[in-house]
Amino acid sequence: MENIITVKDVTFSYPGEETPTLKGVSLDVHKGEWLSIVGHNGSGKSTLAKMLNGLLLPSEGAVNVSQYTTGLPDDIWEVRRLVGMVFQNPDNQFVGTSVQDDIAFGLENFGVPRDEMVKRINESVARVGMEAFLNQEPHQLSGGQKQRVAIAGILAQKPSVIVLDEATSMLDPIGRIEVIDTVRELNKKEGITVISITHDLEEALSADRVVVMKMGEKAAEGVPEDIFQQRELLKSAGLDLPFSLKLSEALRHQGVELDKSYLTQEELVNALWKLA
Amino acid sequence: MLQNVIIGQYYPASSPLHRMDSRSKLIAAFFYLFIVFLANNWVTYGVLIAFTVVTISLSKVPFRFLYKGLKPILLLVVFTMLLHIFLTKEGDLLYKAGFLEIYEGGVIQGIFIALRLLLLVMMTSLLTLTTTPIDITDGLEHLLGPLKKWRLPVHEFALMMSISLRFIPTLLQETEKIMKAQMARGADFTSGPIKERAKAFVPLLVPLFVSSFKRAEELALAMEARGYRGGEGRTRLRALEWHQRDTFALILLALLTLSLFLLRN
Ligand SMILES: Nc1ncnc2c1ncn2[C@@H]1O[C@H](COP(=O)(O)OP(=O)(O)OP(=O)(O)O)[C@@H](O)[C@H]1O
Ligand SMILES: [Mg+2]
Numbered sequence: 001m002e003n004i005i006t007v008k009d010v011t012f013s014y015p016g017e018e019t020p021t022l023k024g025v026s027l028d029v030h031k032g033e034w035l036s037i038v039g040h041n042g043s044g045k046s047t048l049a050k051m052l053n054g055l056l057l058p059s060e061g062a063v064n065v066s067q068y069t070t071g072l073p074d075d076i077w078e079v080r081r082l083v084g085m086v087f088q089n090p091d092n093q094f095v096g097t098s099v100q101d102d103i104a105f106g107l108e109n110f111g112v113p114r115d116e117m118v119k120r121i122n123e124s125v126a127r128v129g130m131e132a133f134l135n136q137e138p139h140q141l142s143g144g145q146k147q148r149v150a151i152a153g154i155l156a157q158k159p160s161v162i163v164l165d166e167a168t169s170m171l172d173p174i175g176r177i178e179v180i181d182t183v184r185e186l187n188k189k190e191g192i193t194v195i196s197i198t199h200d201l202e203e204a205l206s207a208d209r210v211v212v213m214k215m216g217e218k219a220a221e222g223v224p225e226d227i228f229q230q231r232e233l234l235k236s237a238g239l240d241l242p243f244s245l246k247l248s249e250a251l252r253h254q255g256v257e258l259d260k261s262y263l264t265q266e267e268l269v270n271a272l273w274k275l276a
Numbered sequence: 277m278l279q280n281v282i283i284g285q286y287y288p289a290s291s292p293l294h295r296m297d298s299r300s301k302l303i304a305a306f307f308y309l310f311i312v313f314l315a316n317n318w319v320t321y322g323v324l325i326a327f328t329v330v331t332i333s334l335s336k337v338p339f340r341f342l343y344k345g346l347k348p349i350l351l352l353v354v355f356t357m358l359l360h361i362f363l364t365k366e367g368d369l370l371y372k373a374g375f376l377e378i379y380e381g382g383v384i385q386g387i388f389i390a391l392r393l394l395l396l397v398m399m400t401s402l403l404t405l406t407t408t409p410i411d412i413t414d415g416l417e418h419l420l421g422p423l424k425k426w427r428l429p430v431h432e433f434a435l436m437m438s439i440s441l442r443f444i445p446t447l448l449q450e451t452e453k454i455m456k457a458q459m460a461r462g463a464d465f466t467s468g469p470i471k472e473r474a475k476a477f478v479p480l481l482v483p484l485f486v487s488s489f490k491r492a493e494e495l496a497l498a499m500e501a502r503g504y505r506g507g508e509g510r511t512r513l514r515a516l517e518w519h520q521r522d523t524f525a526l527i528l529l530a531l532l533t534l535s536l537f538l539l540r541n
Contacts, residue, residue: 053501077503085501092491093498097410097442104513109503111511118513139445153502 004160004193005029005052005083010061012047020059021047023216029161032191034184036204036224039213040238045197048213049165052195053083066160081110084154086167090146094138099130102138103153110157117156124155128182144175148182155186161193162186169199176200201228201242205263212237228263244268285345285401286408291336292521293406298415300522304529305403311529312396314536321391323539327532328395337405345401346394353390360386413437414514424507431507439495447488454483 007027013020021044029035039045050056051063054070065082068075087093096102100121107117125131128148138146147167154162162183168176180203186192196203204210210227212220214237220227228234228242248261248268257275262268288294293301315321332342366381404412417434424430455465458479465476 055497055501077505080501080503085498087494087498087501089491089494091446092494095439095442095495095499095502097438101513105499105504106502108510108512109505111509113511114513114515117511121513137445138442139449157503 002031003028004031004066005195006064007048007051008062008064010048010051010058010063012051012056012059014047019216021216022051022058024061025216025218026061027211027218027221029193029195030209031160032187032193033208034187034194034196034206035209035211036207037195037197037211037213038199038201038204038237038239039219043213043237044216045213046165047216049085049163049195049197052161052163053085054079055085077110081157082159083161083163084151084157084159085163085165086147086150086154088166088169090143090150090170091138093150094146097137098134099125099136099138099141099149100134102149103156106153106157120156120158121152124152125149127155127186128152142175143171144178147171147175147179151179151182151186159192161195164194164196164198166197166199168203201240202265205242212239214238225263229261285341285404287337287341287405289336289406291334291406293331293335293402295519295521296406296525297516297518297522298407298411299419299516299518300525301403301407302412302415302419304525305400307529307533308399309396311533311536312392314533314540315392316388316540319539320536321388323532323535324395325391328398332398332402335402335406337402341405342398342401345405346397349393349397353393356393357386357390360389409441410438410514413441414516418516431510435507443491446491447484450487451480451484454480 005028007025007029010022010025011020012022025044025048027048037045037048047056051058051070052065054063054076057071063070065079068079068082070076070079094102095105103121103125104117107120112120121134122131125134128151130145130148130152133141133145133149141149150167151162164183168179171179183194183196187194196207198204205224205228207224210220210222210224211218212227212233219237220230220233228245231241234241242263244265244267245261245263248258248271252258252261258271262271312324315324332339361378361382362376364382364385365377365379367384368380369377370380370383371378407415413434416437417430420428420430420433455463458476459465463476463479465473465480467473468476
């Protein structure tokens, strides 16, 4: 499988910190996949994310995006264009005074000519379903809508990868669904690679692959079905078990005859209704 | 109240003045500041007043909005007028009561100075009434562009302005939220002696400051992630368009200046 991002033996310390925040992390991100990164608070997820678009540069090791290297001054802008990033707080990444000004911000930075800009804004705002809001000001939008504008701003740059750093954690359930569905559609229909840092295990369960971070190291990597069966691993990384898994185990404990513990709600429901 | 702060005193309407390029309006307002001082007799003041009244009626801004801008300086106008009336001792003596003497020249001077102040304030308010703050920012950035050569941070200044404009409503919303949170804990912002009230604002300002710094840091990171690298090589979505009417307006202003020169004493 073709890799879009390769992280090779990356070690990183924040200035003034004694212990490195990332310790020898290696990671391949496949083109078109949905990769979830999970881990306890302070395990280095955001630091790793900032490595991917060159906001931070590795102290040792290297990060490559497509044929570009984040550490090379000549490559960095192309890296930032290819790897878009949505942050946690919807307000603190909205730069423009209106939706269209905000989407334009990235394009202006990359020197896209005005006619092309207008075309790309109209096109990308439609892809996130915000075309009715072009002239709205940020304080008139909900959190989920602001995050979708942030995604539109990235789409306008014609990216290969979207990194979501807990992009839905400050949203209400409706906003969360809006944003995840938008990104899922982009992932499925347009083949945009998604790297999602999340504390939401249900979301991680639906990923193609999951990476578990633990104290600055990559503790595990694999498909969710494997990762979430490893209770010891999850426990040592400070993670909870997915709800359906906990429920199936509790049910089995109570003597309900389930064949195994189910990861997703759907599987569990399917097994349960056959029982009666 | 939110709406009011964001758009400043902008009065949305569709008038020839609203449609003018913000650059020509800025140039015109700046120029006007100087030519007001050319007027020094009834005829020239008459010409200026006529020009100003016509401009105001073209703008379709109701007079009460202009009056709002005038209110704060009315006291100053009256004060300077009286000062001139009592202190200038020229022309015929009109009135005398004890040490109080009022001369014709004083009255005329007083009226002229008052008119001058009123005209100035009305024209500059007209600029902000017919142009949104963001358009003014854009216009300033373009007009001051040449100063970049002398390393004046024109682009940075304009970006700062537009980000401030963008964050004013956000910070107001936040202020309101913190205020409610502190009120729920028993803080009292509305009563008591001034000293106590000022003290009550400390627990409001501190969290606001802290969160603003956090916002600034996150915003800087987000801007960098979106490829921001200063003003160089940047293109712009907001285009300013100079039309014939803008050239025409400036020509009119030049004609006004010429006539003031010819008609003044
Ligand atoms: N700018 C910084 N300067 C110094 N240390 C930092 C900085 N940012 C993060 N750290 C430290 O690096 C470690 C990893 O932080 P990071 O933000 O990557 O964690 P995270 O996995 O994203 O956590 P969370 O789930 O809370 O977002 C933490 O111990 C944190 O204190
Ligand atoms: Mg984080």
